[in-house]
Amino acid sequence: MWSKEIDARWQGEAEEVMTGVRDWRVQHPRATFREIEAAVDERLAKMRARMLQDAAMASAVAQMGELPVEERPTCPRCGQVLGARGEEERTLTTNHNQAITLKRSYAVCPACDAGLFPPG
Numbered sequence: 001m002w003s004k005e006i007d008a009r010w011q012g013e014a015e016e017v018m019t020g021v022r023d024w025r026v027q028h029p030r031a032t033f034r035e036i037e038a039a040v041d042e043r044l045a046k047m048r049a050r051m052l053q054d055a056a057m058a059s060a061v062a063q064m065g066e067l068p069v070e071e072r073p074t075c076p077r078c079g080q081v082l083g084a085r086g087e088e089e090r091t092l093t094t095n096h097n098q099a100i101t102l103k104r105s106y107a108v109c110p111a112c113d114a115g116l117f118p119p120g
Contacts, residue, residue, distance in 0.1 A: 003058075010047075013050055016047075017043045017046075021039060024039045025039075049098035050100075064084045073107065078114075081110075083109075085115065090104075
């Protein structure tokens with residue numbers, strides 16, 4: 001679920017990015033455009049990873065066992081409604097090489113026993 005804490009965290013991280021870029025620029029007054037771009041991208045990549053992680057964890061399927069059956073995802077193989085089989089962690093790497101860890105319900109199909117880490 002989305003929360004005010006997520007909003008506050010994102011606001012704080014955005015301020016840190018802006019302050020970090022400003023401070024970096026003061027320390028590197030002769031930086032080339034490419035160097036400035038790299039410094040900005042480095043700071044934004046960290047904030048972007050946090051945003052991706054928070055947005056994914058706010059998904060309803062993060063806690064699939066709490067969803068009504070009619071709202072649960074279905075098996076991509078056979079179409080049966082998936083059930084939750086405990087929580088698992090998965091670490092992913094973003095396009096900007098930032099690691100994010102998602103802890104959410106692992107889904108299993110009661111009909112064909114296929115298991116998956118639900119998207120979204």
